[in-house]
Amino acid sequence: xxxxxxxxxxxxxxxxxxxxxxxxxxxxxxxxxxxxxxxxxxxxxxxxxxxxxxxxxxxxxxxxxxxxxxxxxxxxxxxxxxxxxxxxxxxxxxxxxxxxxxxxxxxxxxxxxxxxxxxxxxxxxxxxxxxxxxxxxxxxxxxxxxxxxxxxxxxxxxxxxxxxxxxxxxxxxxxxxxxxxxxxxxxxxxxxxxxxxxxxxxxxxxxxxxxxxxxxxxxxxxxxxxxxxxxxxxxxxxxxxxxxxxxxxxxxxxxxxxxxxxxxxxxxxxxxxxxxxxxxxxxxxxxxxxxxxxxxxxxxxxxxxxxxxxxxxxxxxxxxxxxxxxxxxxxxxxxxxxxxxxxxxxxxxxxxxxxxxxxxxxxxxxxxxxxxxxxxxxxxxxxxxxxxxxxxxxxxxxxxxxxxxxxxxxxxxxxxxxxxxxxxxxxxxxxxxxxxxxxxxxxxxxxxxxxxxxxxxxxxxxxxx
Ligand code: ARG
Ligand code: ZN
Numbered sequence: 001x002x003x004x005x006x007x008x009x010x011x012x013x014x015x016x017x018x019x020x021x022x023x024x025x026x027x028x029x030x031x032x033x034x035x036x037x038x039x040x041x042x043x044x045x046x047x048x049x050x051x052x053x054x055x056x057x058x059x060x061x062x063x064x065x066x067x068x069x070x071x072x073x074x075x076x077x078x079x080x081x082x083x084x085x086x087x088x089x090x091x092x093x094x095x096x097x098x099x100x101x102x103x104x105x106x107x108x109x110x111x112x113x114x115x116x117x118x119x120x121x122x123x124x125x126x127x128x129x130x131x132x133x134x135x136x137x138x139x140x141x142x143x144x145x146x147x148x149x150x151x152x153x154x155x156x157x158x159x160x161x162x163x164x165x166x167x168x169x170x171x172x173x174x175x176x177x178x179x180x181x182x183x184x185x186x187x188x189x190x191x192x193x194x195x196x197x198x199x200x201x202x203x204x205x206x207x208x209x210x211x212x213x214x215x216x217x218x219x220x221x222x223x224x225x226x227x228x229x230x231x232x233x234x235x236x237x238x239x240x241x242x243x244x245x246x247x248x249x250x251x252x253x254x255x256x257x258x259x260x261x262x263x264x265x266x267x268x269x270x271x272x273x274x275x276x277x278x279x280x281x282x283x284x285x286x287x288x289x290x291x292x293x294x295x296x297x298x299x300x301x302x303x304x305x306x307x308x309x310x311x312x313x314x315x316x317x318x319x320x321x322x323x324x325x326x327x328x329x330x331x332x333x334x335x336x337x338x339x340x341x342x343x344x345x346x347x348x349x350x351x352x353x354x355x356x357x358x359x360x361x362x363x364x365x366x367x368x369x370x371x372x373x374x375x376x377x378x379x380x381x382x383x384x385x386x387x388x389x390x391x392x393x394x395x396x397x398x399x400x401x402x403x404x405x406x407x408x409x410x411x412x413x414x415x416x417x418x419x420x421x422x423x424x425x426x427x428x429x430x431x432x433x434x435x436x437x438x439x440x441x442x443x444x445x446x447x448x449x450x451x452x453x454x455x456x457x458x459x460x461x462x463x464x465x
Contacts, residue, residue, distance in 0.1 A: 031078065035174035038330065039331035039383060042109070043086060043173050045083050048077055048080060051124075051179060053072055053179055053181050054181075055069075055070050056068055056184045058185070059156065059185060061154025061156075061191060061228060064135075066132065068131060071126065072127040074124070074172075075124050075125075076120065076121050079121045081114070082112060083113055084110045085111040085127075085166075086171050087131070087170040087171070088109040089167060090132065090168070092106060092111055095113050097116065099126075100116040102115045102127075131170065135167050138166070141384035141385040144294065146160055146167075146296075147167030149289065155229035155287065157287050157303065159225065159296035160173075161223065163222070164222070169221075175220035175221075175222060175328050176329065177221070179221070180217070180219070183196075183212070183213045184211065184212040188207060189208070191209070193226055194227050195224070196213060196215035196219060197216065197281055197299075197300055197301075198213065199245060215299060217299070217425055218425045219324070223298050223324055224298065225285065225296075225303055229249055231250075231285075234246045234248075237264070238264040238267050239264065240268070240271075242264075242280070243280075244264060245301065246283050247283070247284075247285050247286070249286060252306055256284075256308070259310055266348075270314075270318055273416070274318070274322075274420050275416075277320065278425070279324075281300045282301065282317075284304060284313070285304065286308070287306070294388075297320065297337075315345050322337055328429075331384070333429050333430045334381060334388070334392040334396075335378040335381070338393045339378060339393065339396015343357070343397040343400040346401070361402075362465065365398070368461075371390075372390045374391075377459050378396045379457050395455070399456045406448060407440070411441050415437050415441075418440065419433060430456070434456070437452075
C-alpha cells in the first residue's frame with residue numbers, strides 16, 4: 001500500500017513534465033510564465049531567481065533611444081529547459097547563456113529564452129541580453145502609465161510599479177524576485193543619469209558622461225530607476241552619516257528646496273519610529289513631469305513627478321521600510337505598502353503640529369457609505385485595476401490606527417519595528433502581519449480578531465468607528 005502511494009506521488013512531477021512537452025535535459029521544464037500573482041499573473045517567471053543585474057545602457061535624449069546589455073546572474077529554482085523575462089517594446093538582438101548563444105523569441109511582453117543546455121536546479125547561470133529601441137511606458141489595468149516615461153525635453157521619468165521595469169530592461173519582474181543592481185548609463189554631456197544606491201563613478205567618455213550606480217541590497221525590479229535629466233545635483237549627509245544625493249529639475253528647484261532640506265530629518269525621525277534605515281544611501285529625484293501624476297518609492301531614492309510636499313516626502317520615505325525593504329508577496333497585499341506609508345504621513349503630521357491620528361481616522365470614518373474606501377477590503381482592494389485605490393491607502397491606515405488604539409503605543413510601535421526587522425530585505429504577507437500582532441499582544445486576541453475581521457478583511461463601512 002505505502003509503496004504504491006509513494007510511487008503514485010513520484011509519478012506526478014514526471015507526468016507534469018511530459019505534459020509540458022519537456023523532452024530535453026532529462027526532465028527539465030520551462031520556468032512557469034508568470035510568478036502566479038492573482039493580480040498580475042504574467043509578471044515574472046517562477047523557475048529562477050536573479051541574484052544580480054548588471055545593466056550597461058546608453059540613452060540619447062534627442063532621439064529617445066536606449067541601447068544596452070543586461071547581464072543577469074541567476075539561480076535556477078528547478079531543472080530549467082527554458083525561461084522567460086519580461087520585456088516590453090524593445091528589440092533583442094542576442095541572448096547568451098553561460099557563454100553559448102541561446103535561442104530566443106519575443107512574444108508580447110515576454111522574452112523566451114532556450115539555452116543550448118538545460119540548467120540544473122540550484123545552479124548559477126549568467127544571461128546576457130543585448131537590446132535596443134525607443135522605450136515607452138506600459139498602460140496598467142488602472143489606466144495609469146508606468147515604466148520609462150520620456151518627457152517632451154527628452155528627459156526620462158523611470159518608475160516601474162507595478163510592471164514597468166520591463167519597458168527598459170529584461171526582468172524577472174514580480175516583487176517576489178529581489179536582486180542587487182549595478183547600472184551604468186551613458187548620456188550626452190550636460191545630462192545626468194540617476195539610479196538607486198550609491199554613485200560609484202562618473203566619467204567622461206568621448207561625447208558622453210557615464211554614471212555608474214550600485215544598489216547592493218535586494219531590490220524589486222519595479223523599484224529600480226534610471227532617470228535622466230538636466231538636473232541640479234546636491235549631496236548631503238544625515239545626522240548619522242548616511243549620504244543623501246538629490247537630483248532636481250531646475251524648473252522645480254525653488255519649490256523643492258525647502259522640502260528636500262527636511263529629508264535628513266524625515267529619515268532620522270522615521271528611523272526612530274520604524275527602526276534603522278534599511279539602505280546605505282538616500283535622496284530624491286524631482287522631475288518636471290506633471291502628466292505622470294504620481295511619485296514612486298524607487299529604492300533608496302524616490303522619484304517625484306514635481307516638487308513634493310512634506311506629506312509625499314514622508315510617504316515615499318516610509319516606503320523604504322514598508323514596500324522596499326519588506327516587499328509584497330502578492331500585489332493584493334498592497335495595504336502593507338500603502339496603508340503603512342499613509343499612516344506614516346498621519347504620524348508625522350500629528351507630531352508636527354497637525355491633526356492627531358485619531359482625528360484623521362475620524363475624518364475618514366465620516367465619509368459616506370458610498371465612498372470608495374468602503375468598496376473593498378483593505379486586504380484585497382479589488383483587483384489590478386484598483387491596485388492604488390483608497391482601500392489600500394486610507395482604509396489600510398485606518399487598520400493601523402485601530403491596532404494602535406487596541407494594543408497601545410508601546411506594543412503598536414513594537415509591532416511596526418518587529419515587522420520591519422523580521423522581514424528586512426525580504427517579503428511579508430497580510431496573514432504574517434496579523435500573526436505578528438497577535439503574538440505581540442497576546443492579551444488582546446479577541447479584540448484583534450474582531451478588529452482585523454472588520455477593518456482589514458471586511459467590506460463596506462463598519463457600523464462603529
Ligand atoms: N507606490 C506609489 C505611491 O507611493 C504609487 C505608484 C503608482 N503607480 C502607478 N502606476 N499608478 O503611492
Ligand atoms: Zn505609496
